[in-house]
Amino acid sequence: MILSHLSTQQAERHGEFRAFADRALVPQADRFDREQAISREVIADLAGQAYLGALIPKEFGGAGMGWIEYGLLTEELGRGCQSIRNFVAVDDMVAHSIHKWGTEEQKEQWLLRITSGRTLAAFALTEPDVGSDAAAVETTATADGTEIVLRGTKKWISFAQIADLFLVFAKLDGQHTAFLVERDTPGLSVEPIEGLLGLRGSMLGRITFDDCRIPATNLVGRPGVGLTFVASSALDLGRYSTAWGSVGLAQACLEASTEYAGRRAQYGTEISNHQLVQQLLADMLTDTVTARLLCHHAGVSKEQGEMEAVNHTLLAKYRASTIAVKAAADAVQIHGAQGIGAEASVQRHHRDAKVMEIIEGTTQIQQTMLGQFALRAAQL
Incomplete structure (x- = not known):
């Protein structure tokens, strides 16, 4: 490091x-x-x-x-x-x-x-037809006396299979609002989603709310702040985690690749002595350090309460996730046939890395947001 x-x-x-x-x-x-x-x-x-x-x-x-x-x-x-x-x-x-x-x-x-780990929680925002455009959430919440009735479906929800508590986003009188919903609430059902490309241990699920009644006191924040405040701040945390996690993935690829290249011999010498392999290792090291520094910068920005802290996290998540994809692909290349076997950690890293470019905002959404940030920054 x-x-x-x-x-x-x-x-x-x-x-x-x-x-x-x-x-x-x-x-x-x-x-x-x-x-x-x-x-x-x-x-x-x-x-x-x-x-x-x-x-x-x-x-x-x-x-x-x-x-x-x-x-x-x-x-x-x-x-x-x-x-x-x-x-x-x-x-x-x-x-x-x-x-x-x-x-x-x-x-x-x-x-x-x-x-304490006694209650496992899940973040339920994404829907079958709603991904990056979170404002288009279709799940509804209807007030009925001292209760709220939820109707709709959430999909691609990490750890829905084992979560005890869900933070659910729905429209209450057309306003984006957040609610806490316990797993054993009547009207809530979970269907497992399996066979994912990467992050395969994330135990995703599809959640259906069929006249699911919860106490009105389960509302988090106020009606109308579910997306702009509750979800936005949580997603910022998620992006920050994904950015640093991408650095960890790239670091794992670097460590696996240097270890393998140092013991794998071809043409009479370890492949770490082959210049093209050295080039891959050099890029992997440089890129990993670059991503780590961007993440550290985002962390400092958050700790100091800077106005652009959210954009600094976007920078870190965007670059770190793309670097993780390249590092994982190069790690598989360095390992050759050994890298595509089921027992090779680098093939898991390769699959996981691609997911990092999708969760908490796709690469293309990140580019759009950062392009707007660049235009504003250039005018300062």
């Missing part, structure tokens, strides 16, 4: 995160990918390390981490297993939303349960 400007505490914490990933994630990542599920044991391990809801203040069971420290954690989770990183990100997006926008009663009821 090349980040010489980390504080002593941050560097020590990074060492702890790396050791955790090597112990708890790296040995199981291929199994999670193959079985398309993560284990309850690793969730308990994450909770025991205070890695769930890590940004949440300690009074609510979180670790009270700063953004840089959280980024370092996310990088190592991503280096070890992207499905686990995704689980932590989704759990954190819901915890963050409750902490920032929820009532005191909602905080008291849910935050300690989420950070």
Whole structure:
């Protein structure tokens, strides 16, 4: 890792995160990918390390981490297993939303349960016909006395198969609004989605709300702020996690490639001595460091409360995810036939990397938003 400007505490914490990933994630990542599920044991391990809801203040069971420290954690989770990183990100997006926008009663009821791993949370925004255009959400919420009736369908929801609590976005009187919905609520059903390209342990599901009744007190924030405030701030956190996770993925590719190139001999010498392989390794190293520095910059921007912090996160997510795709493709190339076998970690990285260009805003959406940012920045 090349980040010489980390504080002593941050560097020590990074060492702890790396050791955790090597112990708890790296040995199981291929199994999670193959079985398309993560284990309850690793969730308990994450909770025991205070890695769930890590940004949440300690009074609510979180670790009270700063953004840089959280980024370092996310990088190592991503280096070890992207499905686990995704689980932590989704759990954190819901915890963050409750902490920032929820009532005191909602905080008291849910935050300690989420950070302890007793309640698993999922973020339910995407629908069968609604992806990047989140404003087009079709799920409806209708007030009926002291209750809200939900009707509609959500799709591609990470960890819907095991979540106990869903943060659901629906239109209430035409206004985008967020609600907390418990899994055992009558009218809520979950259908597993399997056979994904990457992040195969993310246990996606399709959620149907068929006259699903919840207490009106389950509303998060106010009617009308579901998209512009609740979802936007949560998605910003998700993009930040995806950016750092992409760095972790690129780092995993770099480590696997240098190790393999150093022992694989062809034409009388290790392939690490072949100049074209050296070129691939040089680009992989340079790109990984570049992405890491962009992520660190985004973290500093967040910690300092800069107005452009959201755009700095967009920059990091855009570049880091595209770098992860290239690093993974080059890692498979360096491994040759060994890289396309089911037992090779780099083929899993290759599949996971492509997903990183899609989740939390596709590459093309990122380019559009950053193009607008560039036009504004040029006029300053």
